[in-house]
Amino acid sequence: MMKIAIGADHAGFELKEEIKDLLTVKDIETEDFGTFSTASVDYPDFAHPTANAVEKGDADLGILLCGSGNGIAMAANKHQGIRAAICWETELAKLARQHNDANILVLPARFIEKSDAFAIVEAFLGTKFEGGRHQNRVEKIACM
Numbered sequence: 001m002m003k004i005a006i007g008a009d010h011a012g013f014e015l016k017e018e019i020k021d022l023l024t025v026k027d028i029e030t031e032d033f034g035t036f037s038t039a040s041v042d043y044p045d046f047a048h049p050t051a052n053a054v055e056k057g058d059a060d061l062g063i064l065l066c067g068s069g070n071g072i073a074m075a076a077n078k079h080q081g082i083r084a085a086i087c088w089e090t091e092l093a094k095l096a097r098q099h100n101d102a103n104i105l106v107l108p109a110r111f112i113e114k115s116d117a118f119a120i121v122e123a124f125l126g127t128k129f130e131g132g133r134h135q136n137r138v139e140k141i142a143c144m
Contacts, residue, residue, distance in 0.1 A: 002125070005059035007033035007046035009072065012065025012109035014038065015117055019063060022118055028125070031059060047075035054103050055081040062104035063121065069108035076104050080142055088112050090123040097127035101138045 004023060008016035013035055020030050033049040035041045043066045054062040062084075066072040069086040076084040084104035085096035088111060096102035105124040107117055129138075 003029040005053035005062040007050035008065035009043040011067035043072040044075040051076040051079040067110040073106040093124040101129040
């Protein structure tokens with residue numbers, strides 16, 4: 001069974017809850033790192049534990065949400081083993097997985113409709129990394 005780490009700030013809370021319901025229907029386990037309301041919070045507080053879960057292998061992939069997607073993606077991408085990609089279309093989600101081996105999907109909650117978010121999540125989770133010519137490029141992402 002696939003396990004997804006998920007987290008959001010206040011701007012992404014409601015969409016996060018809807019995505020969790022979608023994943024439950026699809027028999028995908030989630031670990032929710034918060035937030036748990038629409039009260040104003042700081043996005044790094046949810047980006048870091050979600051990224052840690054993916055980085056340590058406690059989750060297969062992750063999903064993060066904030067208003068624009070930018071702040072929470074920046075925080076997640078501070079982790080060496082994380083490749084968080086902001087996606088607002090299904091094609092971007094597919095390419096992030098196929099070419100970049102993205103392991104966290106970041107959604108800009110204030111800029112996408114729920115139906116689009118669901119399609120993006122399904123595209124991201126349903127697409128595999130192609131490897132091949134992309135492998136060398138992905139290996140060059142990490143700063144050692």
